[in-house]
Every structure is written in C-alpha cells, then in structure tokens.
Amino acid sequence: MANKHVLVLGAGQLARMMSLAGAPLNINISAFDVSSEKIVHPLTQNIIGHGLNNAIAKADVITAEFEHIPHSILDICQQSGKFRPTTQAIKAGGDRRIEKQLLDDAKVANAKYAVITNRAEFDDAITSVGLPMVLKTALGGYDGKGQWRLKSTTDIDATWSESQQSLSDTPHQAIVAEEFVPFQREVSLIGARRVNGEMAVYPLTENVHVDGVLSLSIAIDESELQQQAAKMFQAISDKLNYVGVLAIEFFDVNGKLLVNEIAPRVHNSGHWTQQGAEVCQFENHLRAVCDMPLGSTKAIRHAAMINILGQDTLPKEILAMPNCHIHWYGKEKRAGRKMGHINVCGNTQGELDKALKELVAILDESEFPELKQHINQR
Structure with missing residues (x-):
C-alpha cells in the first residue's frame, strides 16, 4: 500500500x-x-x-x-x-450561527434559538425563546467558556452587560440564545463517512461534565436512542457531503434526542474506541479522508474514558490494573488543561463498573471532582 x-x-x-x-x-x-x-x-x-x-x-x-x-x-x-471534510463543515463547528442553520437545513431536532448582536435583539430573544435560556458566544467558547444562563427577569441587565463585553471584544461576534432544555443526560455519537457516502457509527456514549468540561464518557448500548442518533448523523453528514469522523452531541430528553452541537473532527468522547472498538475513531478518520474502506465500529468490550485535567502524574498502582490504559499527551502542565486520558475496559458491564470503582479508589478525589460520586452511583 x-x-x-x-x-x-x-x-x-x-x-x-x-x-x-x-x-x-x-x-x-x-x-x-x-x-x-x-x-x-x-x-x-x-x-x-x-x-x-x-x-x-x-x-x-x-x-x-x-x-x-x-x-x-x-x-x-x-x-x-x-x-477533507469541507471548510463549510469546519466553519459550522466553529460558528454557532452556521451550525444552527445547518441543523435546521438538515431537519434535525435542536433547541429553539435566536441570534443576538444588540440589546434590541437580546430583548426580543427573551420573548421568542423564553426564560430560562442559555446564551453562548457564536465564535470561540468551549469547555463551558463563553456561556451564561439567564434564569429570571431580575438578571436581564447584568447578563446583558456580561455578554455584551464578548460582543465588543471579538470581531464579527454574536450571541446565540437557546431555550434551556431540561435534559436527563448528555450523549454523543461518533461516526465516519467516506467520499462515496459509506457510513459507519460507533455506539452512543454517555457523557458527564464537571464545570462544563468533559470528565467521563461511557459507551452505552441502547438501540432506540442509537437508531435516532444514526438517522441524525446521516442527515447532517449528507447535508455537508461530509468526509471523515464527525461527532454529534445530544441532549436526551425523556428518550428523545435533541442536537446540542456538532464537532467536525475526532472527539474527546470517542477516545474509548482506542481500547473498546475494533477500529478506533482516529484510524477511521484517516481511512475516510484518504478514501480507504472504513474499519469496523463494533464495540469489542465495554469501555469508558476518564479525562486527566491539569495533572501530569498519576499513582503508579494504575499501571498494575489490567483493565486500564493511560494515554498522555506530552503537554506542559497547566490548571484545567487536558493532559491525557485513561481508558477503562471490561468484558461485561459488571467488569467495567468494578474496574471504574477500583480506579477511582486509587485516584485523588480532589483532582477528579465528582467522578467518584458518579461512578459509585452506577
């Protein structure tokens, strides 16, 4: 070859x-x-x-x-x-205005929204979108940054003052106001598409965020949600004539999926595929953009991923755990920075849960906030 x-x-x-x-x-x-x-x-x-x-x-x-x-x-x-994929896809991932229009054009369900560039449009959005609502910068902003939540009329002026600063700080900036969605959980789908339209998707992943940053992703097997997500993936990727790996983040609202946002690239919530799938998301992205046959996206074991944030060392005992795999990124340590991740596996769901509990017992709870609580509740 x-x-x-x-x-x-x-x-x-x-x-x-x-x-x-x-x-x-x-x-x-x-x-x-x-x-x-x-x-x-x-x-x-x-x-x-x-x-x-x-x-x-x-x-x-x-x-x-x-x-x-x-x-x-x-x-x-x-x-x-x-x-590849296309510059339009990358622009949609980087500008919430383009992204929202794409979702509407692809006819996939997403939260009601309005685009704001001045105070009059802000006031109109309060009426059309309703309270509570979430405000997000159209450009920039990730891992919970560039976002505000407006819950009541008493906070309108203060929220406008904060978000207005972002409008003035960044050229061509806008604010996208979205209705607040009372979701049960966040899930994401990673899939790949070739030039000829061939498509393959991985099992859905349930995601847990701490302070707006992804902390834990666990691959799940839920056929009804999987079918919904796969249809939306096809609608969006076909609309973009997409080539490569595409991630879609969803809100699960009583068993109905709403698209939260897309990421036109390999994605943090798909890192579990390195140990949990027949072919990982990174290889399948390269296969797709190089116009090679896609590899199997089948899960070969139960798997989860834990982000390592702001830490450049871990207890050595983790290396002795047979179901754990550490992936460092070679970065200089900085507070809150994604320094690496840990993939945890099991042949059954029970084995995975047991391995996760063993892992959080070793990790410093102060360095992985809320992780122990969430895993012990499973």
Whole structure:
C-alpha cells in the first residue's frame, strides 16, 4: 500500500493520536500550528518546516483537529482541492450561527434559538425563546467558556452587560440564545463517512461534565436512542457531503434526542474506541479522508474514558490494573488543561463498573471532582 501524507491543521493531542493510528497503515502525519505557522511532527513537536503553502505542497490530504481555524487558512486549504471534510463543515463547528442553520437545513431536532448582536435583539430573544435560556458566544467558547444562563427577569441587565463585553471584544461576534432544555443526560455519537457516502457509527456514549468540561464518557448500548442518533448523523453528514469522523452531541430528553452541537473532527468522547472498538475513531478518520474502506465500529468490550485535567502524574498502582490504559499527551502542565486520558475496559458491564470503582479508589478525589460520586452511583 502506497504511503499517504496527511497534513493536520492543529498540533495538539488529536493530531498526535491520529499519527499513532496512521502509522500501521503507512499514513504519515504532519501538523500545522495555525498560530505559529510552523510545521511540526505531531509526536515529538520538532519543527520540520515552515509556512502553509509548503505544508500543503507535501500533503496528499489535509484535515483538521479543531474548529477555530482562521477562515483565510481554511480558504487556502480548500483551494488546494485536498481538504477533507469541507471548510463549510469546519466553519459550522466553529460558528454557532452556521451550525444552527445547518441543523435546521438538515431537519434535525435542536433547541429553539435566536441570534443576538444588540440589546434590541437580546430583548426580543427573551420573548421568542423564553426564560430560562442559555446564551453562548457564536465564535470561540468551549469547555463551558463563553456561556451564561439567564434564569429570571431580575438578571436581564447584568447578563446583558456580561455578554455584551464578548460582543465588543471579538470581531464579527454574536450571541446565540437557546431555550434551556431540561435534559436527563448528555450523549454523543461518533461516526465516519467516506467520499462515496459509506457510513459507519460507533455506539452512543454517555457523557458527564464537571464545570462544563468533559470528565467521563461511557459507551452505552441502547438501540432506540442509537437508531435516532444514526438517522441524525446521516442527515447532517449528507447535508455537508461530509468526509471523515464527525461527532454529534445530544441532549436526551425523556428518550428523545435533541442536537446540542456538532464537532467536525475526532472527539474527546470517542477516545474509548482506542481500547473498546475494533477500529478506533482516529484510524477511521484517516481511512475516510484518504478514501480507504472504513474499519469496523463494533464495540469489542465495554469501555469508558476518564479525562486527566491539569495533572501530569498519576499513582503508579494504575499501571498494575489490567483493565486500564493511560494515554498522555506530552503537554506542559497547566490548571484545567487536558493532559491525557485513561481508558477503562471490561468484558461485561459488571467488569467495567468494578474496574471504574477500583480506579477511582486509587485516584485523588480532589483532582477528579465528582467522578467518584458518579461512578459509585452506577
């Protein structure tokens, strides 16, 4: 099989894991740091070149590991004819206005919303969307940042004052006001789509967030929800003529799914596939963008993923646990930063639950807040 060279826009942990997954298939990865314009090796972070045009010239395929990429860079990549999925998909992932319009065009259920750029539109949104509602910046904002919750009329002026600051700080910014959805849980679906429309989806994942940041993802087997999610995945990916791995986050509202947001890339909630699926999300993304047959998305064991946030060490006892796999990202320690993750597996759901409880008994509870409580309630 001929070597393929894939250029990833972004030089973080997702490019790193793509590189690890691509090596057995003779797929070589280089990463383009969009802030420095340096071309780096995704594992060593050594500089191997400079400039976007040089990076594009050496690549067979271009893809992305995150959404917040300057449109000028996306447009150059699109002109090369090598970029997958599409720049429109990346722009939708990075701008809630485009994303909401996409969801409406694909006719998939999502929360009622309004777009706000001034006080008059803010006041109109209070009437049309209703209270309580959630305000989110259209550009930027992730892991709970750039969001406000407006619960009562007494907080209207204070909330407007806070959100208005974001409008003035960022060019072309807007606020998307969404109705507050009283959901039971958050779930996500990771799927892959080829150029010819071939599609494969992984089992749904139930997600637990702490302070707006993903803490725990557990693969679940619920056929009715799975069917709903797969139909929505097909509608969105077909609308975008998508190529690659796409993640969709949902609210589960009494057994009915509403799309919360999309991520046009490999996704944190799909890391469990490294040990829990026949072919992981990183390999399937590369297979899709390189127009190779997709690998099986079948779960081969029960699996869960725990994020390591702001810590660069773990108790050594974890290495002795047969059902645990640690994945470090090689990052410099910083409070709240995603430093790595732990995949936990079991041949049965009971084995997985037992392994999770053994793990949280070893972890420092102060470094993994609310995790022990959630796992012990399972």
